[in-house]
Amino acid sequence: MALENNPMWNGGTSFEPYTADFNESFKERIRSRDNYCCVLCNTQQSNLDKALHVHHVNYDKSNSIKQNCASLCNSCHSRTNINRSSWILFFQNLLKERYGYQYNEKQMIILDFNKKKEMEF
Template sequence: MIGIKKCKECGLEFEVNLKIKRSHRRMFCSSFCAKSNNGKRNKGKKQTDETKSKKSKASMGEKNHFYGKTHTNEAKSKISKGNSGKIRSEEFKDKTRNRMMGSGNHFYGKKHTQETKDKIRKIHRDCSGTNNPMYGNGYKLIGSKNGGWCGGITEDPYSKKFNRTLKNIIRRRDNFTCVICGKFGNEVHHIDYDKLNSDEKNLITLCHSDHMRTNANRNYWMAFLNDYTKIKYYE
């Protein structure tokens, strides 16, 4: 038995089988209208933590459709090419960073069990020396072969003023503390990235890890560190 029903999205009339239970009958004339309506209906809404947890558990381990499988080299190549050249906006990076900070981090307030620590320690030990797949291949990552190569800008000359005495003045001024993370810092960074500008206002103390971080997103770090020094020392 066939009946006529009006699409909830576009208003177009379409045929439905009236023998099918009412709650199971189609409400839309096409999958396009169904997806369009579903998007509007859920716009601005957020899933509860309970719903997220249920979905997560439903896709864990053997329940996951990709469990035990690996991407083929062809698939890996396509994924790599698809992501090649993409640049994340600063807004996106900030949102991602903030989402993973503090209580937003999945490991917040947790600690590794002794069993996990032992496993990590064993993995590091088993991959040291000649057991490391990269052992003896360091030459492959030298100079322009390295993914972080920027044309040799690290060889730019420093000013004669940028000596051990000046570095120690900056370190003592900052109390040997990295101004980004608050941990011990022993490296002196040029805020405007001009190695010839060794004015004390242009120098700041960083730890090695954060000094490496400042090589990317230079405009962001330049503004951040400039504001920091102005507020702390020169206002």
């Protein structure tokens, strides 16, 4: 089956490179914010063989900001590759509830540049 005909095909976005700001320091801050737990199953990083993955909520690797990232164990991260639109909504609701992040009805991140805290990490 050709890649383009596979139901999981998403235009080749998985081959796009991550941005320079998606580095180990940034990922560590996301894990710390999430208390070193998978936001789906609550497995603690200390109980895993590897560090928690940092998932881009809207699947856009060029959008590496705290409002678009969540900590996931490998098992849960693999579950997020189907029904992506449902997962985007799920994670945005979770991050809104936990951290007060804001998103509009088109699932776009709303940033308030007047709030210094929102821009810091």
